[in-house]
Amino acid sequence: MKKSKIFLGTVILAVGLVQVGCSTGFQASQNQNQPSQSSNNNMNMDHSKMNMPNADKSGNQAKSNDTLQKVFTAELNGFTKIEQDAKAGNVNKDQALADQLHEVFHAAILAPLKDKKGNTYAENIYAKYDELQDAVKNQDKEKILSLVKINRDNLYATAKTLGVSIK
Numbered sequence: 234m235k236k237s238k239i240f241l242g243t244v245i246l247a248v249g250l251v252q253v254g255c256s257t258g259f260q261a262s263q264n265q266n267q268p269s270q271s272s273n274n275n276m277n278m279d280h281s282k283m284n285m286p287n288a289d290k291s292g293n294q295a296k297s298n299d300t301l302q303k304v305f306t307a308e309l310n311g312f313t314k315i316e317q318d319a320k321a322g323n324v325n326k327d328q329a330l331a332d333q334l335h336e337v338f339h340a341a342i343l344a345p346l347k348d349k350k351g352n353t354y355a356e357n358i359y360a361k362y363d364e365l366q367d368a369v370k371n372q373d374k375e376k377i378l379s380l381v382k383i384n385r386d387n388l389y390a391t392a393k394t395l396g397v398s399i400k
Contacts, residue, residue, distance in 0.1 A: 298397050304341045305392050305399045308334055309385065315369065316381045324372040331369040334384075335362040342391060349394050358387045 311334045315327045346355040361384050368376040392399045
């Protein structure tokens with residue numbers, strides 16, 4: 234029970250970090266490094282319209298990848314937990330975990346995947362999370378084990394697509 238609480242806390246933290254994103258870091262650096270109004274009026278522009286130096290872009294991308302890496306790792310750990318429970322015959326206790334995996338995928342991974350591979354591709358992968366939720370709900374051990382494998386493989390492929398390194 235303690236491990237699932239720790240996992241839940243990790244997943245919630247990861248989702249929170251993804252939702253906050255790197256905009257907070259950008260705003261903080263802007264406030265610290267903002268020149269006077271007279272020296273550069275372009276600094277008042279919306280940051281999405283600004284031409285940031287490449288170093289800042291790669292730094293923000295690295296922060297985003299670090300956050301996504303944590304999310305992917307948490308998802309993989311969740312699949313492992315569901316798989317272990319199914320193999321042990323404990324298929325009735327993982328509904329909340331399956332629901333959380335589904336929510337985290339939706340909150341953190343689906344949008345960037347749609348951006349890279351398109352809506353149809355992303356929705357097909359997302360549908361496998363739905364199927365896993367249903368299998369857990371129905372306590373179908375064989376289907377759970379099959380869908381954990383499919384979802385794990387999809388997650389590795391998605392990480393590669395998004396340029397996120399996971400172990």
